[in-house]
Amino acid sequence: MEVKAIAKNIRISPRKMRLVADAVRNLSIDNALRVLEAADKQAARPLIKAIKSAIANAVNNAKLDSANLAIASLQISDGQALKRFMPSTRGRIHPYKKRGSTITVVLKERVVVAKSVAKVEEVKKGEEK
Numbered sequence: 001m002e003v004k005a006i007a008k009n010i011r012i013s014p015r016k017m018r019l020v021a022d023a024v025r026n027l028s029i030d031n032a033l034r035v036l037e038a039a040d041k042q043a044a045r046p047l048i049k050a051i052k053s054a055i056a057n058a059v060n061n062a063k064l065d066s067a068n069l070a071i072a073s074l075q076i077s078d079g080q081a082l083k084r085f086m087p088s089t090r091g092r093i094h095p096y097k098k099r100g101s102t103i104t105v106v107l108k109e110r111v112v113v114a115k116s117v118a119k120v121e122e123v124k125k126g127e128e129k
Contacts, residue, residue: 010100
């Protein structure tokens with residue numbers, strides 16, 4: 001089962017967020033949170049909040065065990081951009097955008113190998129009798 005958490009309108013550019021997200025994308029949840037807490041980047045705090053929100057959704061809504069969760073995907077997409085301008089000479093303006101991000105965290109339940117092996121052995125013993 002997959003559980004999702006979305007954080008919208010984060011006022012950090014997606015390019016900067018992706019740098020931090022790439023560092024933790026293939027890690028386990030515990031390791032990812034440790035790396036993000038030690039990271040010296042502004043983008044780490046919203047990522048920690050989004051991952052913890054996804055864990056809370058899994059535990060409270062889907063009744064999953066937090067120890068058996070893994071990050072299925074961590075996507076950073078473009079969010080809302082605020083259009084601004086810088087006054088220039090001779091009455092001109094130079095437009096620019098203050099970019100925002102949207103974080104999408106999808107968690108999945110890990111398959112516990114020890115339990116599945118035990119079930120296979122029980123099925124085999126039942127077939128032998």
